[in-house]
Amino acid sequence: MATEIQVKAKRNIFKSDGWKRFSKNKLALIGLIIITLLILMAVFAPLIVKHSPYISLEDADGIVMKNLSPKASGTLLGTDSLGRDIFSRVVYAARVSMSVGVVAVGISTTIGIILGAIAGYFGKWADTIIMRAVDVVYCFPVMFLVIIISTMLKPSIYNIMLVIGLCNWTGTARFVRGEILRVRELEYVQASVSLGAKDGRIIWSHIIPNVMAPIIVEATLQMAHAILTEASLSYLGVGVQMPMASWGNMLMDANNLSTLTLRPWQWVPPGICILLAVLSINFIGDGMRDALDARQKK
């Protein structure tokens, strides 16, 4: 069954039942369009912006153009407190958010799949130990763990990816374990067991491909969460550090009463970008879940 689905997907994904159901979901399509635009923005950042995000702009007299509104500075979104172009920074920050989202979820999903598979497949003491570990990590608010570890490490974008990835695997592990417990008892798995296939082969070639779809949905929703966590960390000052731009640290930079009151162009655009990115990924994840869940067919 697994190979049949894969072949079908290779033939034409746009003709599959899943896609048909997904494309009926307007919110999911809107999400897909927005996230595609944001990814394009991140990839082609140097081609889009006019000014470097790290250079303070100067006017004709050589005076730094600090805190200027879009109108006064002649740029799309104005300048920040150091005279840097806000639009350039917002565009470059998309690279940070997108890459943190992808890498962090890559790490957490990998850990989650491996530990979940071991716990679910081998059971007994392996299951007990891993699931108790999940219970323990689960008790710590993820935000707290991430904050503490990133306070201790040297703040860099790679450490942020690592920390978010290392703290977010519990959900995936629980979920994969449950799926494997279910699939393990199905006839085709029993068949390959009786044919003498090795454990590793059964897990990798027979079980994982069949639970991959819900794992991808889970990973998508996790990605929205990871982007939000990165923004929060950067807002608290333990995430991505200046001068590198991140939507979160742009908001931290603007978090004083005078900027809040007088210079909305410094904090509204990055905030809206976070909202759009997280919202559209959530739309997509939800759309995929509905499309894959045959029970929810209207």
Next chain:
Amino acid sequence: MGKYIRKRLLQTIPIVFGITILTYFIMKLAPGGPLANMINPRTSVEAINKAKEALGLDKPILVQYWNWLKELFHLNFGYSTFSGQPVLEMILERLPATLLLTCTAFVISFVIGIPLGVYSATHKYSAGDYGLTIFSFIGISIPSFFFGMGLIYIFAIKLKWFPTSGFGSASFHGTPWQEFCNKLRYLVMPAAAMSLANIATVMRFTRSSMVETLSQDYIRTARAKGLAEKAVIYKHALKNSLIPVITIFGLSIPNLFGGAYITEKVFGWPGMGQLGVDAIGNRDYAVLMGLTLFTAVLVLIGNLVSDILYSFVDPRIRY
């Protein structure tokens, strides 16, 4: 019943140990260790060794852990590496403000979330349901600091309805009612910022649970015997569909406390979150660890209570 509670309590013991082990070894990751703030380049090696001996740092790590654990059971969470104050004292001092904020947010999210979820479920696929769905997506997607900054901009700066930040000045004197109203004005915006995501979660949970309940046979029976739609929904369906919503009690506790860092920073609310933000600034790992341990135990208790509550309401899950 008693058997289930006993079993559930026994299960938490290894988790408590796990929490202490994880906390202890994360603390060991801290650069410089507990001596970092005491050492300067002129400190002699002898003095360092003496300080290490005094703190028991020359012993094997398992012995150190055991000593730390013994202190913990005497409610000694250690001392702030920045101010030297006992950590537990610092946390307890800030606890009331955070509890006031989180409990308010908690109550708001259920009081608003449940009715919205019921409306959504009973008006499935209507324009209202669609609008609420989009609202709930925005609720879980918007960063709370951005939402909070927006609230401050609109309601404090432009409309001047609420103060921008703080907890209410201690110098304010009036009748108890006036003082209460004064506090309330400070509480409204942080509580709103904190509860938005939770309202959305409660709403979606209630909606899907209610939709499922409404398709059950006993609902059809209730309708078939001619009960008014109101009675069907509020008497028969609502009670049963609220059972799964109890799990959110446990689930939302870590999110609310984690969110306290952000919300309290945005609104200058003097709670545990603010203590944590200050500790980040001072690199005060003892306070950060104390906060984490304290919160983890609160979360554990919250989960325990929600599980036990669940077993009271739904006898089927007692195993």
